[in-house]
Amino acid sequence: MGNCDGVQHHIKLKHGDVGRYVLLPGDPARSERIAAYFDNKQFLGQNREYTSFSGTLYDEKVSVVSTGIGGPSTAIAVEELIAIGADTFIRVGTSGAMQPWIKTGDIAIVTAAIRDEGSSLHYMPIEFPAVADIDVVMALCKGARQINIPYYMGISHSKDSFYGEISPERMPVARRLQDNWKAWVAGGAICSEMETAAIFIICAIHGKRAGGVMLMASGNDDAPNNINEKKELDKIFDIDRAIRTAVEGLKILIKQDRGNQ
Numbered sequence: 661m662g663n664c665d666g667v668q669h670h671i672k673l674k675h676g677d678v679g680r681y682v683l684l685p686g687d688p689a690r691s692e693r694i695a696a697y698f699d700n701k702q703f704l705g706q707n708r709e710y711t712s713f714s715g716t717l718y719d720e721k722v723s724v725v726s727t728g729i730g731g732p733s734t735a736i737a738v739e740e741l742i743a744i745g746a747d748t749f750i751r752v753g754t755s756g757a758m759q760p761w762i763k764t765g766d767i768a769i770v771t772a773a774i775r776d777e778g779s780s781l782h783y784m785p786i787e788f789p790a791v792a793d794i795d796v797v798m799a800l801c802k803g804a805r806q807i808n809i810p811y812y813m814g815i816s817h818s819k820d821s822f823y824g825e826i827s828p829e830r831m832p833v834a835r836r837l838q839d840n841w842k843a844w845v846a847g848g849a850i851c852s853e854m855e856t857a858a859i860f861i862i863c864a865i866h867g868k869r870a871g872g873v874m875l876m877a878s879g880n881d882d883a884p885n886n887i888n889e890k891k892e893l894d895k896i897f898d899i900d901r902a903i904r905t906a907v908e909g910l911k912i913l914i915k916q917d918r919g920n921q
Contacts, residue, residue, distance in 0.1 A: 668740035671725060672707040675744045678714055679721030681913065682746045683906055684737065686753050686855060688726040690899065694752065695724050697907045709733055717907070720914045730820060731779030731858035738862045748913065750796065751859055751872035752906045754899065755851035756825065758817065758844065762878050765896035767811040767905055768850050769800045770872035773857035774817045776840065780861040790818070790860035796871030796913065803908030804873075809901055814850035816872065818857035825852055851876050873909070875902040 666674040683694055688711035695701045698715025705712055709728030714721060725741060727734040738749060755768060773790040775781070780790060797813070804811040819825060828837035844852075856872045863870040877897055 666744075668743060670708060670736050671710045671712065671740045672705050673712060673725075673740070673744055677704050678712070678723035678725070678741060678744060678746055680746055681717075681720070681722045681748045681910055682741055682750075683722070683724040683910070684734070684749055684751045684855070684859065685724065685726050686729055686734075688728070690752075690903075691724045691726045693899070694903050694907075697903065698722060698724075710737060717911055718914050722910060722914075727855060729822075730854045731777045731818070734855040735779045735782075735858045735862055738859055742862075742866050742868060747868045748796065749859055749863060749868065749870045750800070750906050750910065751856050751870070751874075752902050753853060753855065753872075753874055754902075755816065755853040755874040755876050757876040757878040758849050758852055762812065762850065762876055763896075764876065764878045765898065765901065766876045766878075767804060767809055767901055768816065768872075768874040768876050769797060769804065769811050769813050769905075770816045770851070770856055770874065771797055771813055772815045773860055773872075774815060774844055774849060775857045775861070776817060776819045776844075777854070777857055778820055779858040783861050783865055788861070788864075790857040791864070792860060792871045793863070793869035795916065796869050796909070799912040799916065800871055800873050800905060800909035802912050803910075804905045807904055807908050809905055811873075811905065812850050814848060816856045816874065817844050817849045817852040819852065819854060822854065871909070873902050873905045875899055
């Protein structure tokens with residue numbers, strides 16, 4: 661829903677402000693960090709949780725818009741970005757690792773998402789899968805390889821409650837949360853976050869492309885015993901690993917799209 665001047669109600673952007681390619685961090689502070697990888701960086705504005713920049717890659721206009729935490733605010737961002745011309749979205753964020761062999765700092769390239777959240781139910785029945793676009797997935801994988809960042813491809817778990825994941829035992833529905841978590845792990849899900857399912861479903865019904873790249877934190881890492889170990893763990897858990905993967909994947913998509921025109 662836009663104003664009479666075409667400015668979208670929440671993100672406060674209009675046609676021409678963003679390119680067709682948009683990176684979607686959750687944290688507004690990460691928008692500028694991502695935009696630093698663009699040429700000709702331009703600050704577009706900030707409203708609520710939505711901080712936006714545009715720039716260029718290979719002379720193609722690209723953008724970054726933060727979504728805030730969770731499906732509802734993310735759904736608003738994607739809807740309004742589609743309304744002003746965006747058609748390719750890459751979620752860039754952090755997540756919790758779900759498999760015992762994953763280490764902190766590993767990268768997840770998301771192929772699909774478990775719809776353990778409420779936002780996507782307002783768009784499609786639960787039986788409809790939340791699936792990434794294959795071209796976006798392959799571009800992200802190729803991008804990761806080109807910059808020598810190891811990655812895992814797999815399914816993400818999208819949920820609505822952060823604390824329901826990290827301390828389910830104190831919730832009145834603890835048994836259900838814990839049983840479901842065991843099922844997701846047994847099914848091979850690699851990471852847990854809060855936005856991807858909504859992005860994938862909304863893009864599916866609008867005929868747009870979406871993917872996701874996540875930096876994973878593992879609960880299996882030994883707790884740091886001293887300040888030096890903590891600094892080393894913080895160094896490994898570096899969001900730039902996910903950002904660089906997303907940017908390289910975006911460059912590949914841009915070249916592929918030009919070749920297909």
